[in-house]
Amino acid sequence: MALIVQKFGGTSVADVERIQAVALRVKGEVDAGNQVAVVVSAMAGVTNQLVDYVEQTGKLYDTQEYDVVVSSGEQVTSGLLALALQSIGVPARSWLGWQLPIKTSSAHAKARIEGIETEEILTSMKAGNVAVVPGFQGISQKNRVTTLGRGGSDTSAVALAAALGAERCDIYTDVNGVYTTDPRIVAKAKKLDKITYEEMLEMASVGAKVLQTRSVEVAMKHGVRVQVRSSFSDEPGTLVVNEDEIVEQELISGIAYSRDEAKITLVGVLDQPGIAAKIFGALADANINVDMIVQNVSADVNHAATDLTFTVTKADLERAVATVKAHAQDLGYKDLQSDPNVVKVSVIGVGMRSHAGIAQRMFQSLADKGINIQVISTSEIKVSVLIAEEYAELALRSLHTTYGLDGDE
Amino acid sequence: MALIVQKFGGTSVADVERIQAVALRVKGEVDAGNQVAVVVSAMAGVTNQLVDYVEQTGKLYDTQEYDVVVSSGEQVTSGLLALALQSIGVPARSWLGWQLPIKTSSAHAKARIEGIETEEILTSMKAGNVAVVPGFQGISQKNRVTTLGRGGSDTSAVALAAALGAERCDIYTDVNGVYTTDPRIVAKAKKLDKITYEEMLEMASVGAKVLQTRSVEVAMKHGVRVQVRSSFSDEPGTLVVNEDEIVEQELISGIAYSRDEAKITLVGVLDQPGIAAKIFGALADANINVDMIVQNVSADVNHAATDLTFTVTKADLERAVATVKAHAQDLGYKDLQSDPNVVKVSVIGVGMRSHAGIAQRMFQSLADKGINIQVISTSEIKVSVLIAEEYAELALRSLHTTYGLDGDE
Numbered sequence: 074m075a076l077i078v079q080k081f082g083g084t085s086v087a088d089v090e091r092i093q094a095v096a097l098r099v100k101g102e103v104d105a106g107n108q109v110a111v112v113v114s115a116m117a118g119v120t121n122q123l124v125d126y127v128e129q130t131g132k133l134y135d136t137q138e139y140d141v142v143v144s145s146g147e148q149v150t151s152g153l154l155a156l157a158l159q160s161i162g163v164p165a166r167s168w169l170g171w172q173l174p175i176k177t178s179s180a181h182a183k184a185r186i187e188g189i190e191t192e193e194i195l196t197s198m199k200a201g202n203v204a205v206v207p208g209f210q211g212i213s214q215k216n217r218v219t220t221l222g223r224g225g226s227d228t229s230a231v232a233l234a235a236a237l238g239a240e241r242c243d244i245y246t247d248v249n250g251v252y253t254t255d256p257r258i259v260a261k262a263k264k265l266d267k268i269t270y271e272e273m274l275e276m277a278s279v280g281a282k283v284l285q286t287r288s289v290e291v292a293m294k295h296g297v298r299v300q301v302r303s304s305f306s307d308e309p310g311t312l313v314v315n316e317d318e319i320v321e322q323e324l325i326s327g328i329a330y331s332r333d334e335a336k337i338t339l340v341g342v343l344d345q346p347g348i349a350a351k352i353f354g355a356l357a358d359a360n361i362n363v364d365m366i367v368q369n370v371s372a373d374v375n376h377a378a379t380d381l382t383f384t385v386t387k388a389d390l391e392r393a394v395a396t397v398k399a400h401a402q403d404l405g406y407k408d409l410q411s412d413p414n415v416v417k418v419s420v421i422g423v424g425m426r427s428h429a430g431i432a433q434r435m436f437q438s439l440a441d442k443g444i445n446i447q448v449i450s451t452s453e454i455k456v457s458v459l460i461a462e463e464y465a466e467l468a469l470r471s472l473h474t475t476y477g478l479d480g481d482e
Numbered sequence: 483m484a485l486i487v488q489k490f491g492g493t494s495v496a497d498v499e500r501i502q503a504v505a506l507r508v509k510g511e512v513d514a515g516n517q518v519a520v521v522v523s524a525m526a527g528v529t530n531q532l533v534d535y536v537e538q539t540g541k542l543y544d545t546q547e548y549d550v551v552v553s554s555g556e557q558v559t560s561g562l563l564a565l566a567l568q569s570i571g572v573p574a575r576s577w578l579g580w581q582l583p584i585k586t587s588s589a590h591a592k593a594r595i596e597g598i599e600t601e602e603i604l605t606s607m608k609a610g611n612v613a614v615v616p617g618f619q620g621i622s623q624k625n626r627v628t629t630l631g632r633g634g635s636d637t638s639a640v641a642l643a644a645a646l647g648a649e650r651c652d653i654y655t656d657v658n659g660v661y662t663t664d665p666r667i668v669a670k671a672k673k674l675d676k677i678t679y680e681e682m683l684e685m686a687s688v689g690a691k692v693l694q695t696r697s698v699e700v701a702m703k704h705g706v707r708v709q710v711r712s713s714f715s716d717e718p719g720t721l722v723v724n725e726d727e728i729v730e731q732e733l734i735s736g737i738a739y740s741r742d743e744a745k746i747t748l749v750g751v752l753d754q755p756g757i758a759a760k761i762f763g764a765l766a767d768a769n770i771n772v773d774m775i776v777q778n779v780s781a782d783v784n785h786a787a788t789d790l791t792f793t794v795t796k797a798d799l800e801r802a803v804a805t806v807k808a809h810a811q812d813l814g815y816k817d818l819q820s821d822p823n824v825v826k827v828s829v830i831g832v833g834m835r836s837h838a839g840i841a842q843r844m845f846q847s848l849a850d851k852g853i854n855i856q857v858i859s860t861s862e863i864k865v866s867v868l869i870a871e872e873y874a875e876l877a878l879r880s881l882h883t884t885y886g887l888d889g890d891e
């Protein structure tokens with residue numbers, strides 16, 4: 074007998090019929106002799122509706138009350154799933170965030186889980202009840218409702234699995250698992266049986282939105298074995314695990330991409346200490362996240378000026394340009410160029426830590442297709458390049474073949 | 483400076499625009515120097531939708547989880563109203579049932595409020611914050627979510643007003659107040675300025691659904707001055723108060739009616755001790771509420787048999803007939819007649835306690851119009867008769883004139 078946490082996303086609980094299908098799936102684990110805790114999202118579309126209501130009251134809103142409103146969707150689903158389970162003979166009860174409680178920081182609308190009380194829920198589970206827990210929600214030290222930010226239910230599930238000492242945390246979603254790349258673009262993309270936490274983090278951060286990034290961080294920290302699998306099929310999914318659980322590590326696990334990038338280049342920036350701090354300080358003050366940053370050594374003879382390129386999300390581009398222009402005098406650049414038509418393509422794999430030449434093969438593969446690389450950035454297990462958006466599909470397919478990832482079409 | 487509780491029903495908070503209108507109304511009381519606590523219902527239609535979800539999971543459901551699901555609607559509205567208040571510069575915060583907490587019995591789906599902790603909310607109100615409290619919800623001793631039954635938000639408001647020692651509890655609804663009778667039927671119906679708790683209880687129990695019965699009971703018990711008024715106009719409404727607050731008491735306050743009655747007559751029932759107990763015991767076991775009961779002394783020479791008539795709601799008629807028939811042998815009646823086409827008309831007024839002849843005038847007035855009275859039942863401040871449904875409007879208009887209640891058309 075094992076203790077398992079299952080998490081079902083919004084499309085898996087979109088209506089009562091689907092909630093009943095989820096109940097059957099939960100019953101499967103119970104019938105197999107397991108103790109089960111289930112974490113649920115709000116029914117698809119509900120959270121958006123609630124956020125819309127909040128925004129109708131005013132653009133600048135109190136996130137404490139925002140959390141009161143938007144956390145209600147998961148409450149509804151958890152009650153309904155408990156009822157659906159009971160109606161097929163599976164004893165079940167819901168545990169709301171304040172009932173366990175799930176204690177979080179006070180950063181409303183983006184709170185972090187700090188601890189989960191498990192004594193009562195474990196007693197109930199040991200007595201044979203399935204525990205149904207709404208994702209996304211918790212309470213602050215001041216006893217106010219908090220939420221974890223969009224996609225937070227993944228994190229709720231992983232944190233609950235960690236607190237309960239679960240053997241596995243199964244994240245049911247509308248895809249079959251984690252793929253070597255986007256199968257909608259590359260027909261030969263393969264589902265991965267296993268992937269490391271680190272790789273999963275890089276995949277998530279570059280746009281493969283299968284798991285919320287924070288949930289992978291929590292899983293990694295507590296060593297929770299996470300399985301990403303489909304609510305709509307019985308196939309096994311992808312296990313996200315520690316590196317040492319993966320016997321035959323591939324060199325490269327996947328190719329990810331993000332279209333949500335826009336590029337800004339400042340030409341002829343003064344090459345003085347403190348200039349970069351000024352630019353990115355101003356952007357940070359405006360709450361704009363900067364992703365890639367590239368600054369070359371000064372090309373001119375006097376080392377007096379250099380070019381600086383960085384990327385922001387497409388949504389932030391306009392504000393970022395305005396913010397930089399507002400500091401134009403201070404920064405003393407000659408020209409500002411911006412381009413929203415770029416895509417970031419990343420090659421990811423823990424194997425590259427011990428293998429040279431991964432980046433070179435990437436650059437060569439892109440060059441062979443005549444694709445110009447605008448910006449390069451690397452981490453220990455990732456090489457990312459920024460290229461013109463129109464080359465996205467070509468680049469993905471080409472790199473997928475280059476690193477030997479192609480499966481059956 | 484006074485402390486006032488305001489309560490807004492589902493149609494008053496049907497969308498964000500209306501919630502913003504409610505916020506302006508609350509601001510009016512705040513600007514007048516009052517401390518305000520607001521109790522809100524779910525947005526119109528939301529609770530029905532949630533109940534429907536629950537019923538889709540199965541006809542026999544766990545009311546503990548029902549409460550988790552259906553209580554969410556009020557949570558949403560309370561967060562939204564707090565936001566709407568803040569956006570017009572009125573400091574406000576929501577207090578969920580579990581946060582105050584509002585302690586109730588464990589009778590899920592029809593819990594009774596047992597106590598409300600007010601220390602924290604009073605501190606917050608004294609500091610200048612409007613308190614927004616979801617109606618309908620509370621928590622049990624076991625820390626589970628409870629609800630008070632449909633219309634329960636009225637009771638939440640009155641109970642909160644009692645706990646806070648409020649000067650007044652204003653119930654905002656979609657009517658202007660309490661009328662002498664249904665103005666849709668009797669054009670000359672007048673709005674009452676004041677009505678006693680006892681009369682209001684009788685009005686509610688015979689179908690004038692302005693306030694939930696339980697809320698009037700709580701108001702009476704704690705002496706809470708309740709005002710029923712419209713969310714959509716600035717006219718004063720009707721004050722529900724103690725008898726001694728009403729200086730010039732009218733003889734009759736109102737004529738109420740209920741179409742939700744069905745009549746069952748058992749002809750030739752054995753006139754033996756215990757027979758009535760058997761009949762109504764069987765109906766109680768089937769969870770069928772019986773309203774009026776009339777049994778005459780035996781008309782036959784041997785006093786061996788009598789006729790028994792009683793009423794149930796129209797929805798229960800079929801089950802009631804089946805229940806009685808199932809005990810036919812035991813009860814030994816000769817015939818069972820049932821009729822759903824009846825209406826109960828009631829004349830209500832605390833004045834009748836000290837005046838004779840009220841009932842006689844009622845019977846005469848109906849006789850003058852050729853209306854046959856099928857069943858009569860009386861209480862200290864009410865005379866009710868059962869008549870054929872087709873005479874309902876005629877009876878109401880005729881009685882309204884008889885007791886001198888007619889106003890301007």
